Amino acid sequence: MLRVDRIELGIVLDHIQAGKGLFIFQKLGLASRGDPTALLMNVPSSKMGRKDMIKVSGALDLDLAMLGLLDPGITVNYIEGGEVIRKLSPGLPQRVVGLIRCKNPRCITTTEGYSPPVFTLVDREKKEYRCYFCGEHVRV
Amino acid sequence: MRTPTLEGRHFIDSLDLSPAEYDSLFSLAERIKGKPEKFSSCCTGRLMATLFYEPSTRTRLSFEAAMLRLGGRVLTVADPATSSVAKGESLADTIRTVASYSDLIVIRHPKEGAARLAALFSPVPLINGGDGAREHPTQTLTDLFTIKTYKGRLDGLTVAFCGDLRYGRTVHSLIKALARHEGMRFILISPEELRLPERVKDEVRALGEGIELAETTRMEDGLAEADVLYMTRIQKERFFNEEDYLRLRDSYVLTREKLSLAKEDLIVMHPLPRVTEIAYEVDEDRRAIYFEQARLGMWARMALIARLLGVA
Numbered sequence: 113m114l115r116v117d118r119i120e121l122g123i124v125l126d127h128i129q130a131g132k133g134l135f136i137f138q139k140l141g142l143a144s145r146g147d148p149t150a151l152l153m154n155v156p157s158s159k160m161g162r163k164d165m166i167k168v169s170g171a172l173d174l175d176l177a178m179l180g181l182l183d184p185g186i187t188v189n190y191i192e193g194g195e196v197i198r199k200l201s202p203g204l205p206q207r208v209v210g211l212i213r214c215k216n217p218r219c220i221t222t223t224e225g226y227s228p229p230v231f232t233l234v235d236r237e238k239k240e241y242r243c244y245f246c247g248e249h250v251r252v
Numbered sequence: 253m254r255t256p257t258l259e260g261r262h263f264i265d266s267l268d269l270s271p272a273e274y275d276s277l278f279s280l281a282e283r284i285k286g287k288p289e290k291f292s293s294c295c296t297g298r299l300m301a302t303l304f305y306e307p308s309t310r311t312r313l314s315f316e317a318a319m320l321r322l323g324g325r326v327l328t329v330a331d332p333a334t335s336s337v338a339k340g341e342s343l344a345d346t347i348r349t350v351a352s353y354s355d356l357i358v359i360r361h362p363k364e365g366a367a368r369l370a371a372l373f374s375p376v377p378l379i380n381g382g383d384g385a386r387e388h389p390t391q392t393l394t395d396l397f398t399i400k401t402y403k404g405r406l407d408g409l410t411v412a413f414c415g416d417l418r419y420g421r422t423v424h425s426l427i428k429a430l431a432r433h434e435g436m437r438f439i440l441i442s443p444e445e446l447r448l449p450e451r452v453k454d455e456v457r458a459l460g461e462g463i464e465l466a467e468t469t470r471m472e473d474g475l476a477e478a479d480v481l482y483m484t485r486i487q488k489e490r491f492f493n494e495e496d497y498l499r500l501r502d503s504y505v506l507t508r509e510k511l512s513l514a515k516e517d518l519i520v521m522h523p524l525p526r527v528t529e530i531a532y533e534v535d536e537d538r539r540a541i542y543f544e545q546a547r548l549g550m551w552a553r554m555a556l557i558a559r560l561l562g563v564a
Contacts, residue, residue, distance in 0.1 A: 216364060218362075218363060218364045218384050218385065219363065219364050219365055220343070220361070220363040220364065220365040220366040220368075220369045220383075221365065221369075222363075223363060224342055224343050224344065224363075224369060226342060226344065227344070227369055227372070242451075243365065244365075244368065245364070245365025245366075245368050245369055246363075246364035246365035246384075246386060247364070247365070247386060247451060248364075248451070249451050
């Protein structure tokens with residue numbers, strides 16, 4: 113069994129869908145941090161069968177909206193003194209700025225690039241968002 | 253009841269105004285129509301800028317006539333696409349600059365959502381004069397005022413929309429605004445390729461309980477039951493492919509013979525310009541009210557301008 117030491121201060125991203133860990137690791141830019149960081153893949157899970165996990169030592173300002181978009185089932189554990197002091201599931205964010213591109217070729221955001229695309233969640237089940245500008249629906 | 257205040261607000265989407273706010277505008281438009289001289293100087297010293305990135309005759313003239321009749325003045329950029337845009341200026345910068353010269357901006361743009369983006373950068377009220385195939389809220393204001401004037405109500409009506417329901421922004425705006433009223437029934441007449449987009453249908457269903465939406469490709473199917481027939485042009489400028497346009501452009505033509513199937517108190521509306529979809533012989537029928545609709549639009553726009561500027 114592979115063992116990774118527990119962390120005193122930091123964040124553990126748990127319940128990442130198996131296979132998505134590396135992508136999330138890269139999206140969060142964790143490779144360039146100086147602090148110890150571990151990516152665990154295909155960890156046995158009673159709830160999910162297999163899951164990925166990321167353990168990050170030290171303070172980290174997480175973009176929860178992005179995390180929720182990348183994997184709405186993820187759990188974020190905040191660790192202090194070796195204990196979990198807060199646990200949250202970001203889920204799909206209600207409002208997303210600059211992370212989704214509008215697929216409508218007639219949308220103003222396709223030509224006026226200085227303004228980040230803004231999307232609001234319209235259907236949590238279908239993972240469907242609506243472009244604030246043109247009203248186009250996109251699924252994430 | 254207190255008059256809802258619209259001063260300083262933008263008008264981007266037909267749902268930006270509540271039914272009560274529309275009602276208040278209709279009352280003011282009615283008063284202006286009855287005694288225009290009473291309002292002929294309420295915008296003295298005010299400037300309205302019109303930025304039309306797409307060709308327009310009616311909407312621009314209607315706005316300009318409205319402002320001039322209120323005693324205000326108008327700044328017009330005849331073709332912004334060949335001026336500032338050609339030099340690479342962003343929409344945001346254009347709006348910031350124009351807003352520093354004027355008290356009110358009217359914008360028409362071929363891209364969907366352009367008016368909403370422009371409003372983010374405008375410190376003065378901004379009116380959407382049409383953005384791509386998405387919205388045309390002041391046409392909705394005109395259309396609702398026309399229906400109210402002729403039918404005396406905005407609820408319990410069967411409204412047939414005919415023509416290009418996919419790209420027809422006047423239809424998208426109007427059907428949503430009507431959906432907020434009780435007992436509405438909509439008959440959607442279009443070729444398969446130009447059906448009302450699903451997202452608009454979803455919005456309509458979400459806006460009102462028990463709304464009936466029926467779809468057909470045959471004009472005759474919808475005529476007998478309609479209280480309002482809303483004709484639209486098949487718009488060449490919305491097609492990426494000219495062949496598709498040529499195949500679909502004459503899908504529906506309202507003639508005197510077809511009109512004989514309709515109710516005696518039907519009203520035939522059209523946002524104009526008309527191309528081939530209404531035969532000229534229909535103009536003589538008293539149910540054809542589209543030119544009066546255009547005139548009512550001017551009174552309605554006068555009311556809107558006056559309220560956004562807080563002068564009436």
